[in-house]
Amino acid sequence: MGYIKVDYEEAKTFCEHVFAGYGFSEEESRQITDVLLAADLSGIESHGLQRLIRYHHEITDGMVKLDAKPEIVKETPLSALIEGNDAMGQTLSANAMKLAIEKAKKTGVGIVAVRNGNHYGIAGYYAKMAAAEGLIGVCMTNTQAIMVPTFGKQAVLGTNPIAFAMPAEPVPFCFDSATTVVPRGKLEVYAKKDGCIRPGWAVDENGHESTDAARVLANIIGDKGGGILPLGGVGEETSGYKGYGFGLICEICTAILSGGTTSNHIYHTPHRSNICHFFMAIDYGMFGDKAEIEAHLSKLLQELRDSEKAEGQDRIYTHGEKELIARERVLAGGIPVQEKTYAEMKMIGEYTGASAYLPKEL
Numbered sequence: 001m002g003y004i005k006v007d008y009e010e011a012k013t014f015c016e017h018v019f020a021g022y023g024f025s026e027e028e029s030r031q032i033t034d035v036l037l038a039a040d041l042s043g044i045e046s047h048g049l050q051r052l053i054r055y056h057h058e059i060t061d062g063m064v065k066l067d068a069k070p071e072i073v074k075e076t077p078l079s080a081l082i083e084g085n086d087a088m089g090q091t092l093s094a095n096a097m098k099l100a101i102e103k104a105k106k107t108g109v110g111i112v113a114v115r116n117g118n119h120y121g122i123a124g125y126y127a128k129m130a131a132a133e134g135l136i137g138v139c140m141t142n143t144q145a146i147m148v149p150t151f152g153k154q155a156v157l158g159t160n161p162i163a164f165a166m167p168a169e170p171v172p173f174c175f176d177s178a179t180t181v182v183p184r185g186k187l188e189v190y191a192k193k194d195g196c197i198r199p200g201w202a203v204d205e206n207g208h209e210s211t212d213a214a215r216v217l218a219n220i221i222g223d224k225g226g227g228i229l230p231l232g233g234v235g236e237e238t239s240g241y242k243g244y245g246f247g248l249i250c251e252i253c254t255a256i257l258s259g260g261t262t263s264n265h266i267y268h269t270p271h272r273s274n275i276c277h278f279f280m281a282i283d284y285g286m287f288g289d290k291a292e293i294e295a296h297l298s299k300l301l302q303e304l305r306d307s308e309k310a311e312g313q314d315r316i317y318t319h320g321e322k323e324l325i326a327r328e329r330v331l332a333g334g335i336p337v338q339e340k341t342y343a344e345m346k347m348i349g350e351y352t353g354a355s356a357y358l359p360k361e362l
Contacts, residue, residue: 005334010359021352043326046185089120104281115260123163124176131165153207155227158263160250174320179247
């Protein structure tokens with residue numbers, strides 16, 4: 001299955017009309033689209049336009065409630081617990097991080113836990129919201145069970161990403177990573193290609209290593225066993241237990257603190273996702289002069305870039321650099337889209353009345 005390229009602005013217009021066609025307001029449609037395409041702009045195909053089909057199914061199946069009204073059920077000057085009431089993940093999460101930012105600017109720290117939300121896109125988007133306001137941003141979410149714990153063969157934890165962002169020059173620091181070897185979206189991408197994933201990524205229902213993307217995905221969806229390995233891989237020799245531990249930390253911050261649903265029970269309630277999120281903003285001015293702190297980080301990052309390179313390598317990247325490079329490339333040359341994803345976009349455009357805005361192949 002090959003690729004085509006589409007113009008970013010055309011894709012943006014199309015997505016905004018698609019979400020408006022489902023019934024979201026103009027502002028909500030812009031917010032959802034901004035998060036969605038932030039992934040493609042960063043070179044993260046798994047969470048960009050290829051995810052439209054997932055949102056289509058979750059919206060039309062009633063998992064996402066168009067009329068949802070999230071509510072704060074517990075609040076302090078520096079924290080809040082939000083009941084998401086099945087709202088669209090991107091709008092719910094952007095508002096939750098805005099609240100964390102507002103609290104951090106007043107008290108130094110803002111922490112917001114959310115329960116009963118939906119898939120919200122890339123975690124780094126929300127962490128960078130705080131960094132853009134001169135704060136440290138932290139964001140996590142649990143997901144449907146997909147991670148097989150060390151020495152196990154049943155998926156119990158999610159991909160459970162952790163993102164951390166902080167201002168720096170010339171490139172802000174932003175680390176955003178699943179706590180599994182790869183996220184589910186990566187399996188979806190490979191399933192659309194040749195169906196073969198790399199060794200060391202996943203195991204089948206018997207706990208044996210598998211390179212069959214479709215089989216692993218079917219097992220995850222059908223809760224038949226198997227799944228993706230923790231960051232570090234199988235067993236303990238390559239430190240798979242560390243990814244397992246990071247995934248559990250994410251689970252604690254999201255589901256446990258919010259009193260929500262843990263990964264192994266997500267999607268078990270008909271027409272509900274029950275996903276949980278965590279957002280934190282920190283004003284590091286509490287520790288000294290902010291400009292000096294940022295300069296200190298910038299110096300460290302530059303020293304990393306300038307450090308000696310391995311044989312055959314000419315560059316060391318810091319987290320956030322590759323995403324900026326990808327952004328320039330995509331804005332100049334278009335978003336790479338698999339032909340199967342483009343066919344899904346065409347179907348979705350017809351369903352929502354947005355066909356006239358389907359981006360043309362460059």
